[in-house]
Amino acid sequence: DSGVTQTPKHLITATGQRVTLRCSPRSGDLSVYWYQQSLDQGLQFLIQYYNGEERAKGNILERFSAQQFPDLHSELNLSSLELGDSALYFCASSVDGTGRYEQFFGPGTRLTVL
Amino acid sequence: GENVEQHPSTLSVQEGDSAVIKCTYSDSASNYFPWYKQELGKRPQLIIDIRSNVGEKKDQRIAVTLNKTAKHFSLHITETQPEDSAVYFCAASRRTGRRALTFGSGTRLQVQP
Numbered sequence A: 001d002s003g004v005t006q007t008p009k010h011l012i013t014a015t016g017q018r019v020t021l022r023c024s025p026r027s028g029d030l031s032v033y034w035y036q037q038s039l040d041q042g043l044q045f046l047i048q049y050y051n052g053e054e055r056a057k058g059n060i061l062e063r064f065s066a067q068q069f070p071d072l073h074s075e076l077n078l079s080s081l082e083l084g085d086s087a088l089y090f091c092a093s094s095v096d097g098t099g100r101y102e103q104f105f106g107p108g109t110r111l112t113v114l
Numbered sequence B: 001g002e003n004v005e006q007h008p009s010t011l012s013v014q015e016g017d018s019a020v021i022k023c024t025y026s027d028s029a030s031n032y033f034p035w036y037k038q039e040l041g042k043r044p045q046l047i048i049d050i051r052s053n054v055g056e057k058k059d060q061r062i063a064v065t066l067n068k069t070a071k072h073f074s075l076h077i078t079e080t081q082p083e084d085s086a087v088y089f090c091a092a093s094r095r096t097g098r099r100a101l102t103f104g105s106g107t108r109l110q111v112q113p
Helices: none
Strands: A005-007 A010-013 A019-024 A031-038 A042-050 A053-057 A064-068 A074-078 A087-094 A109-113 B004-007 B010-014 B019-025 B032-038 B045-051 B056-059 B062-067 B072-077 B086-092 B107-112
Touching: A005 A087, A010 A019, A019 A087, A019 A109, A031 A074, A042 A064, A042 A074, A074 A087, B004 B086, B010 B019, B019 B086, B019 B107, B032 B062, B045 B056, B045 B062, B072 B086
Parallel strands: A010 A109, B010 B107
Antiparallel strands: A005 A019, A019 A074, A031 A042, A031 A087, A042 A053, A064 A074, A087 A109, B004 B019, B019 B072, B032 B045, B032 B086, B056 B062, B062 B072, B086 B107
16 A cells, blocks of 8 residues: 555546546655556656646646645546546655655546546 | 657566566656556556666665666566566656656566466
8 A cells, every 4th residue: 555545446427527536645745646547658647746836747638637735635637528538547646855756656546438 | 858668568487587677768867767566457566766876776586777878777576476477667757857757668577387
């Protein structure tokens, strides 16, 4: 167990819908990273938040957004869903301090868009 | 941006043999290289990492080597066991600035009993 939690574990929805994925980082970790894992694209970085502020953006679609709250949990919002958005979505947390770079992954949310 | 290439995509070994997985990276500013193990349907699990000021690091049956000049790093697993069967991912990032991980495409390791 990495100490990172994600809910829900599974999500099945229809095209055009909107969903919210939630992540709670390990105690003491300030950074949350979101990654998407699909069969054809592998593991890809979407977005990072550090202590409530957006720090870096990767291959995140405009239909997707995220935020990090004062208690450091983070939510990833996916809207106008398409079939191709079906994937495993992981968050990872990190201290991101001096000498501390390790990222620990949560169990993931499996999103199926029908 | 960073690009990480990983080989081979599949690897089958006999129990007790060694396994080697290789990665190359493109961004000379990358200086942190973790390896993750992912079992089917589970989260990627950090198994070992290496920083650019170190050439080799060992942890029991697992070792990682780094050649900064050639921009490649490798994972070595000795005395493989059936429970080592999984998909292994290499990754690269910077220790300052952008710290997001860029992953290789993964290696499916099968250890035959």
